[in-house]
Amino acid sequence: MASQTKPDITLYDLACTKGVCFSPVVWRIRLMLNYKKVPYKTVFLEFPDIEPELKKLGIHPHSDASSTKPAYTVPAIIHHPSSTYLMDSVHISQFLESTYPHPPVPLSTTFGDGIILAARSTGVPAYRISLLSREISILSPRSQEYFRSTREKDLGHPLEQLLEGDKEEKVWAEQQEGMEELGRSMRANKAKGMFLEGKEPVYADFWIAGVMQCARVVDEGVWERFMGFEGWRDVYEACEEFMTKKD
Numbered sequence: 001m002a003s004q005t006k007p008d009i010t011l012y013d014l015a016c017t018k019g020v021c022f023s024p025v026v027w028r029i030r031l032m033l034n035y036k037k038v039p040y041k042t043v044f045l046e047f048p049d050i051e052p053e054l055k056k057l058g059i060h061p062h063s064d065a066s067s068t069k070p071a072y073t074v075p076a077i078i079h080h081p082s083s084t085y086l087m088d089s090v091h092i093s094q095f096l097e098s099t100y101p102h103p104p105v106p107l108s109t110t111f112g113d114g115i116i117l118a119a120r121s122t123g124v125p126a127y128r129i130s131l132l133s134r135e136i137s138i139l140s141p142r143s144q145e146y147f148r149s150t151r152e153k154d155l156g157h158p159l160e161q162l163l164e165g166d167k168e169e170k171v172w173a174e175q176q177e178g179m180e181e182l183g184r185s186m187r188a189n190k191a192k193g194m195f196l197e198g199k200e201p202v203y204a205d206f207w208i209a210g211v212m213q214c215a216r217v218v219d220e221g222v223w224e225r226f227m228g229f230e231g232w233r234d235v236y237e238a239c240e241e242f243m244t245k246k247d
């Protein structure tokens with residue numbers, strides 16, 4: 001009988017009806033695992049099951065949980081060889097980098113951190129408008145109910161209002177110039193390679209690619225908007241080979 005390699009890691013991910021990873025935050029971690037070729041298996045959790053399942057593992061809640069910030073989130077991991085249980089992409093990325101240093105994924109670089117910061121104000125606002133109300137269509141009925149009630153409480157209005165009238169076109173038009181400029185700045189090291197810092201990826205590449213991959217799974221049209229910008233497209237294409245394991 002062929003011997004089976006036991007995965008080092010169990011990755012807790014967010015379930016959707018497409019059976020693949022779509023959370024941009026989980027994608028950052030998945031990209032690290034795929035890039036570093038760490039053997040892992042995925043457990044997909046429905047939104048309402050995240051808290052009870054992670055609690056059962058003995059994971060501590062986020063210390064900054066509030067009425068709008070969930071106490072338990074994915075990604076979470078179990079690292080079986082060391083019996084380590086972790087939640088939060090920041091802690092998980094640090095753990096992965098120290099446990100699997102080769103190939104390295106620099107978690108913080110001046111340039112990469114600047115790109116993430118800029119993307120939070122240019123790109124992410126349009127992304128939220130386009131995706132928040134569409135995400136519900138790839139959730140199971142139970143998760144839909146959870147998602148609608150938590151997100152609408154947060155927004156203060158029905159999800160559908162996000163896309164009313166010309167709101168979506170307007171936000172994309174407002175972001176157009178900034179997206180182009182940010183995209184161009186992502187290519188500062190293009191003489192050295194396709195990634196932000198050139199030849200090898202840094203965490204910020206996975207951050208950008210994760211955001212775009214989420215758009216691709218939720219709504220290809222939104223992903224195509226991103227792909228229309230130089231820089232965003234290059235980073236995505238450079239990371240694509242590390243996105244083949246999606247579940």
Ligand SMILES: N[C@@H](CCC(=O)N[C@@H](CS)C(=O)NCC(=O)O)C(=O)O
Pocket residue numbers: 014023024025026047050070072073074075087088089090150
């Ligand atoms: N700070 C967390 C945020 C992760 C996060 O927001 N995850 C979402 C899925 S994309 C989640 O699990 N939400 C649970 C909920 O809304 O109850 C991290 O970086 O890992």
